[in-house]
Amino acid sequence: MAWNETSIPDLTGKVVLVTGGNSGIGFETVKQLVLHGAKVYIGARSESRAKQAISDILSENPSVPKELLEWLPLDLSSLSDVIKAANLLSTTEKRLDVLINNAGISSDDYVTTKEGLEQALGVNHLGHFTLTVKLLPLLQATADQPGSDVRVVTVSSLAEKFSPNSNNFASVKDLSDPGATNPNDYTSRKAVFRRYGTSKLANILFTKELQTRLTQQNSTIIALTLDPGPVATDGGMGVFPGLLKPILKLVMKSPAKGALTQLFCATAPDVAKEADRYKGQFLNGPGKITQGSERSRNKELAQSLWKISEQVLEGVET
Template identity: 45%
Template sequence: MGFLFSKPSYNPDRDIPDLTGKVAIVTGANTGIGYHTAEHLALHGAKVYLACRTESKALDAITGIERAHPALKDSGRLVWLPLDLASLRRTKEAAEEFLTLEKRLDILLNNAGRIAQTYVLTEEGIEQCVAVNHVSHFVLTDTLLPLLKQTAHLPGTDVRIINLASNAYRMGGSQTRFESLADLNDSQAAPGKENGMIRRFARYCTTKLMNILTTAELQRQLDADGEPITAIAVHPGGPIATDNATNALPWPLSFLLRRVGLTPLQGSLTSLFAATSPRVAAERSAYKGAYIEPYGVVTPLTRKEAKDPVLARTLWRTTEAVVEAVLGHE
């Protein structure tokens, strides 16, 4: 909690380099951390796809950014990409649509997330927090990976994949087998107790552990294939008073968060650092596959499961099997 009262040492206006010619995707960019991430990427020259489900909210976000920064109006730097992370099929379709629109992808920022919510399965039989926070982003990344690799071999490129995790990974439930869909769907509660606040939070925290493990295994595979792509898991700091967070909390906690929590802009700074900082390129061996906290500090993982490469590979293989079961060879 000390970060809550610390002064930022990272200023996106000053510290983001020129991104002209680069293309980025930010999931969940219509609000909160994603909104300000997309805003600053575009301000520094990138073409940014705001990947989110609802057209009206996406266009409202684009209008809001353009109103705040008139130079962006009609610049073509802010584009809506329809993306519904509650569905693996629709996520796959979104990625495939992007592949018809662009010939490069420099930054993939998997930002969107479902906070501690009611236990419910998606239409494809996956617990919704797991689907949104982990499996659908896995599908999105996997579908876009050929283009990311292609871009990484162009002259002067520095391709990065950023996964929004959280230090909440430390507080996940004890269920970390990740050997089957049943394991991923585990409610981490006794029957009838699935929707207590503690159980909901435990499931959310477990998905943040999944984000960290997936980042590490993705980087291992990229390195093994000789691909010059940097994958980073990010803790944005906090607590952060995003709409998602305040809406998920009981009224007294929501009220408190809005008054003492970090702003979404503050929450975006470490994502922006991870996605753009020249320091990451200069010290790539330190950052690749790493977990970082504000504002770009490589931070040792404290939970043993988060450091387990066998568990990371198990989660990866299980996720592949779940995706294959839903999508087949689509």
């Protein structure tokens, strides 16, 4: 039988953070996690939207204890805010079993974050890079406990193939101007896909370098990344023209179906049982490992991205 929500094991006692858990596949992920006993934090900028998501889940599922759902204030477009969120969770909880870097954006316009980074790269990669790095002590403390199964799951996309070959993540400038556009072409459809693709490539490279570093430190934490497939969500639809969106929604996956791959990555016992097979891998379906583009497997590119990401973070902290 194909892996689905009924395959999720009992998660009682586990603590999970899902960024962007108030809508789309993030919302469906949160719902399934709490239905299987996990305590889940919804990392979101909007308190009203996060609390509405919590209310919706509780009203649809009266058996779910309300203490299993919490809002974590989190604005991924501001790295100083991300640091505050990580610190808050680290002082609130004694464990974190799974971090799901789910939130993702795409914009028709060229927009920058508070740090001056291109928005898609700033939110989709740098925000999650910062969050993960700052939560690693809590994740590792959990991993050090007997019987633990700690994972970092980052949502990418096969759209990573749209990233232009000209961007080698050689300097911080490649994060503020990822080589995907020029001042006369910021809003073309090609530029939108390239910006989004660059951020998704960064998600894969980040995951692979994270796993390399964890393994070198003899950590048992498993890092995975994934493509959820064509899903009718606001984040994924952002790259398409407005007139095309209603038509595409008719043929795309529902958010509930789209959430299955990240739920597999976050919860499937097979991942822990076959850790060496899954560590640092890119999945495009439950249990389905895919290669991704040649650039997504470039170790030097992954190391370079990590280095300049650290430089940005150091600049925020000083």
